[in-house]
Amino acid sequence: MAAATNAVMGHEALPxxxxxxxAHQAMVFSIALHYVxxxxxxxxxxxxxxLQLHQSLADMQSAEHAARWLRKVAVHRSIDHARRSRxxxxxxxxxxxxxxxxxxxxxxxLSERLRRLxxxxxxxxxxxxxxxxxEDLDPEEIAATLGMPVRTVKSHLQRSLVMLRxxxxxxxxxxxxxxxxxxxxxxxx
Amino acid sequence: MxxxxxxxxxxxxxxxxxxxxxxxxxxxxxxARPKENWWGAPGLRWAMAxxxxxxxxxxxxxxxxxxxxxxxxxxxxxxLVLALHIAGTKLNLARDRVQQLNAGD
Numbered sequence: 669m670a671a672a673t674n675a676v677m678g679h680e681a682l683p684x685x686x687x688x689x690x691a692h693q694a695m696v697f698s699i700a701l702h703y704v705x706x707x708x709x710x711x712x713x714x715x716x717x718x719l720q721l722h723q724s725l726a727d728m729q730s731a732e733h734a735a736r737w738l739r740k741v742a743v744h745r746s747i748d749h750a751r752r753s754r755x756x757x758x759x760x761x762x763x764x765x766x767x768x769x770x771x772x773x774x775x776x777x778l779s780e781r782l783r784r785l786x787x788x789x790x791x792x793x794x795x796x797x798x799x800x801x802x803e804d805l806d807p808e809e810i811a812a813t814l815g816m817p818v819r820t821v822k823s824h825l826q827r828s829l830v831m832l833r834x835x836x837x838x839x840x841x842x843x844x845x846x847x848x849x850x851x852x853x854x855x856x857x
Numbered sequence: 858m859x860x861x862x863x864x865x866x867x868x869x870x871x872x873x874x875x876x877x878x879x880x881x882x883x884x885x886x887x888x889a890r891p892k893e894n895w896w897g898a899p900g901l902r903w904a905m906a907x908x909x910x911x912x913x914x915x916x917x918x919x920x921x922x923x924x925x926x927x928x929x930x931x932x933x934x935x936x937l938v939l940a941l942h943i944a945g946t947k948l949n950l951a952r953d954r955v956q957q958l959n960a961g962d
Contacts, residue, residue, distance in 0.1 A: 697874040779868035802869040
């Protein structure tokens with residue numbers, strides 16, 4: 669009955685649990701990983717999210733609904749985990765090794781630096797950044813996922829990008845014989 | 858699209874969990890107890906509705922009887938007050954009559 673209704677409404681029918689796990693495990697795991705910055709904690713969180721899905725499978729109406737649900741629960745579980753463990757980056761930003769070669773998108777050192785910088789953000793801006801740059805969601809979708817006004821999402825994005833530009837720029841100052849990344853990166857949006 | 862955007866997208870690219878992740882999740886899910894959606898069970902839902910209706914019926918009838926008794930009590934009290942009032946009036950009349958007779962003697 670539910671499948672027929674979904675078909676009529678143009679929704680994709682709900683796949684079985686194993687297919688849902690295979691289809692979305694990278695998304696759920698990556699949200700947790702990028703949020704908590706700890707691989708084993710992220711795997712544990714992702715597993716918990718899928719177990720919660722297994723218990724709520726009867727409430728899922730379509731594949732899209734399940735994907736949205738997983739994204740939302742993954743973010744909220746990650747925030748809860750961070751609150752419980754009072755997570756802070758295990759290596760301080762000052763201790764993180766700086767790149768010795770000119771940084772460019774695709775550079776693993778630069779990527780790690782950016783991930784650490786985002787991990788140092790407060791809970792909500794961090795979630796906004798993960799959803800924006802991992803899931804490529806627009807501010808309206810992020811607002812719906814996190815249950816906050818679109819204006820707040822935009823403000824978090826803007827402030828986080830300013831902070832990233834400042835800190836990433838400071839890490840790659842020309843004085844240290846390295847390119848000024850903030851200048852190279854140019855303006856955002 | 859700026860280079861910072863590109864760098865962030867690159868940094869936040871999705872990653873796969875460990876190779877045995879799917880198997881671990883499926884094993885854990887197989888061992889997990891399904892959520893007890895007791896309120897959703899149709900038989901139990903009807904039973905709960907019937908029990909609730911019974912409680913409401915019994916409660917309602919008890920309340921109705923209590924109100925009836927209260928009303929009867931109020932009525933009886935009013936009748937008693939009236940009877941006492943009549944009796945008092947008659948006693949007063951009798952006393953006046955006796956006093957008049959004594960005064961005539």
